[in-house]
Amino acid sequence: MKSKLPFLLLPFISCCYYAKAQTAPGFKELLDSAMVRDADIKAQLTKNKLTGLDQHKLKDAYLPTLELSGMAGYLNATAHVISPELNLQPFLNIPEGKYNNNINVSGFSGLAKADAKMLLYAGGKIKALGKALEEKKLSENILVEKTTDEVVAVISRAYDQLALVHQSGKVLDEGRKRLAANRKTADKALGYGLITPYDHKKIELAQATLDAKIVEYEGKKALLLTQLEVLTGISQERLRLIEPALAAVVPATPQKTIHERAEIRALDHGINASEFKIKAEQTWWIPKVQAMASTFYLGLYGSRVKSSDNIIPPIPAIGYPGRKLDWRPTNLNIFPIVMAGIGFKWEIFDGREGKHAIEVARIDRELLQNQKYDALRKLTLNQANNQSEYNIANAQIALKKKQKEVAADALVQAEKEFRYGMSKSTQLIDAENDLEMAELEYQNAIFNQRRAAIELMRSTQELDVSKLY
Numbered sequence: 133m134k135s136k137l138p139f140l141l142l143p144f145i146s147c148c149y150y151a152k153a154q155t156a157p158g159f160k161e162l163l164d165s166a167m168v169r170d171a172d173i174k175a176q177l178t179k180n181k182l183t184g185l186d187q188h189k190l191k192d193a194y195l196p197t198l199e200l201s202g203m204a205g206y207l208n209a210t211a212h213v214i215s216p217e218l219n220l221q222p223f224l225n226i227p228e229g230k231y232n233n234n235i236n237v238s239g240f241s242g243l244a245k246a247d248a249k250m251l252l253y254a255g256g257k258i259k260a261l262g263k264a265l266e267e268k269k270l271s272e273n274i275l276v277e278k279t280t281d282e283v284v285a286v287i288s289r290a291y292d293q294l295a296l297v298h299q300s301g302k303v304l305d306e307g308r309k310r311l312a313a314n315r316k317t318a319d320k321a322l323g324y325g326l327i328t329p330y331d332h333k334k335i336e337l338a339q340a341t342l343d344a345k346i347v348e349y350e351g352k353k354a355l356l357l358t359q360l361e362v363l364t365g366i367s368q369e370r371l372r373l374i375e376p377a378l379a380a381v382v383p384a385t386p387q388k389t390i391h392e393r394a395e396i397r398a399l400d401h402g403i404n405a406s407e408f409k410i411k412a413e414q415t416w417w418i419p420k421v422q423a424m425a426s427t428f429y430l431g432l433y434g435s436r437v438k439s440s441d442n443i444i445p446p447i448p449a450i451g452y453p454g455r456k457l458d459w460r461p462t463n464l465n466i467f468p469i470v471m472a473g474i475g476f477k478w479e480i481f482d483g484r485e486g487k488h489a490i491e492v493a494r495i496d497r498e499l500l501q502n503q504k505y506d507a508l509r510k511l512t513l514n515q516a517n518n519q520s521e522y523n524i525a526n527a528q529i530a531l532k533k534k535q536k537e538v539a540a541d542a543l544v545q546a547e548k549e550f551r552y553g554m555s556k557s558t559q560l561i562d563a564e565n566d567l568e569m570a571e572l573e574y575q576n577a578i579f580n581q582r583r584a585a586i587e588l589m590r591s592t593q594e595l596d597v598s599k600l601y
Contacts, residue, residue, distance in 0.1 A: 156373035157366050159291055159601040165364035166287050172279045176272060183269045190262050196250035196423075207241040207432065210234050232441065235457070239435025248425045252474070255418030260411040267405035271398040278394035281595050285586055287363060288600060292579055294356045295376035299575045301349050307568050308342055310543075314560060315339065317551055331557040338561045378578040380529060381585035381599060383522075388592040390511040399504040406497035413493050416486025419478040428469035436460050515591040522588045525581035532574040539563070539570035 157165075167173060215231035251258075318335045357368045390396065439457035446454035479486070546563035550556075582600070589595045 154373070155370070156375070157364075157370055159287075159597070162291065162360065162364050162366065163284060163287050163597065165366055166283055167280065169363065169365055170279070170283050173276060173283065176276050176279060180269060180272050180276075183265060183272060187262065187265045187269070190258060190265065193254065193258050194251050196248055199247045199249075200245070201247075202242075202244045204242045205240070206238075207435075208236070208238040210236045231445075233443070234440035235437070236439070237432075237435065237437050240433045242429070242431040242433070244429040246427050250423045251420070252423055253419075253421040255415040255420055257412045257415040257418075260408045260415070264405040264408035264412065267401045267408065271401035271405065274394050274398040274401065277593075278398070281394070281590055281593070284595055284597060285590065287360075288586060288597075289583065290356060290359050290363065291374075291376060291601075292378060292582055294353070294360070294374060295378045296575055296579045297349060297353045297356060298374075298376055299378060300572055301346075301353070303568055303571045303575070304342065304346050304349060307564060308346075310547075310564065311335070311339055311342060314547065314550065314564075318557060334557040334561055338564065378575055378582065380526070380578055381582050383585050383589050383599065384594070384596070386592045386594060388594055390508065390515055390592060393511055393591075393593045395507050395511070396504060399500055399507065403497060403500045403504070406493060406500055410490060410493040410497065413486065413489040416479060416482060416489065419476045421474060421476045423473075424475050425472040426470070429467040430465070430469070431467075432461075432464040435464060511591070515588075518584065518588040518591050522581070522584040525577065525584040528577045529574070529581055532570065532577040536567070536570040536574045539567040543567045 211234070213231070213233050213235055214228075216228055315335050318332050322329065322332045357371050360366070360371050361368050437457060437459040441456065442454035443457045444455040446452055543563040543566070546560045548554075550560040586595065586600070589599075
């Protein structure tokens with residue numbers, strides 16, 4: 133029985149998958165998919181990784197380092213030795229330069245060395261740079277928030293454009309139904325001689341115009357579906373199932389100010405980072421301390437030590453001719469040579485490099501402060517402009533709604549007059565076009581109001597997706 137269970141579940145799993153595949157994606161699914169695929173967000177997150185690596189690298193500055201080095205080769209060195217004056221009268225008197233000799237050492241040499249170092253104190257520079265990197269990372273994270281809001285605005289615009297096209301399709305479909313009914317009336321009127329063939333041709337022209345508009349509508353819809361597919365990665369098969377509707381948005385009363393916008397907060401952290409950078413550069417004159425330890429190995433193989441002149445002077449009294457140095461040791465090894473201790477480096481004067489670095493950091497801070505000042509001015513104007521655009525968009529909705537009502541009443545009257553032969557087809561077609569235009573303008577006014585509402589919410593970084601859909 134257990135072995136049959138997976139086979140019994142297969143139809144159920146297939147049905148669930150098919151049902152999901154045939155379900156229209158909601159706005160949240162579209163947005164989540166777009167967030168994952170957005171190139172700007174990916175680039176910023178990758179940039180954050182580089183800052184994280186810089187932080188780890190800075191922390192590793194206090195880790196000890198171990199370096200091994202070695203060398204092997206042929207050695208040939210000559211030292212020129214001139215004896216100094218030695219006056220021990222009355223027993224011994226050797227004038228300066230009495231012995232003038234060249235000592236030559238040759239053979240194969242080997243050298244091995246191990247160095248260990250560990251930074252103990254960097255004058256406070258490491259700590260200040262660490263704080264600067266923390267502020268930099270916070271600034272980068274806040275900029276991701278700004279990019280996220282931009283993605284929401286892009287997807288929302290594309291979604292609303294799809295809704296606008298969808299509503300346009302409904303308007304055209306209703307116009308097609310009305311035109312089909314009026315054409316039947318025109319056919320009867322032409323048969324009874326109530327209208328001229330010219331008037332009947334006007335109806336046919338209106339039908340051709342409507343067909344052209346429907347083709348244009350299908351083209352716009354296909355383009356928007358392709359755009360959403362590129363942005364979200366969701367197949368057009370599912371996107372075609374979306375039937376969005378446009379409704380006006382009423383933003384909540386702002387609870388924040390423009391100072392809480394992502395750009396301003398990012399610049400604030402950037403300014404803080406520059407402050408710590410200045411403190412780090414100001415430590416150039418403070419001594420740096422590190423612990424050091426080294427061990428050496430020195431070896432000389434197949435060597436020969438010889439002199440160019442006698443080392444032992446001749447003694448004529450006994451017939452001794454003197455003797456040169458000619459020593460051939462088998463091997464000469466010195467190990468270990470150990471050194472350990474604490475060293476420091478104190479740059480008393482560095483050619484003004486430290487002061488120049490401080491000035492550069494201060495200029496960077498000044499640039500960021502100027503950027504913040506400029507951003508605050510522009511964002512203040514942007515907020516005022518967005519509020520004005522929102523108020524105008526709301527007024528346009530009321531106006532377009534009234535125009536639509538008037539156009540609908542006019543069409544009803546024109547249909548009655550045409551049906552009873554009291555007006556020509558031109559008046560009916562004009563009324564039909566006026567209603568179609570009024571309905572499309574009303575939907576476009578709602579679309580513009582939603583754009584204005586979104587930008588108004590973005591003015592204070594309070595874009596609430598739940599109020600949109």
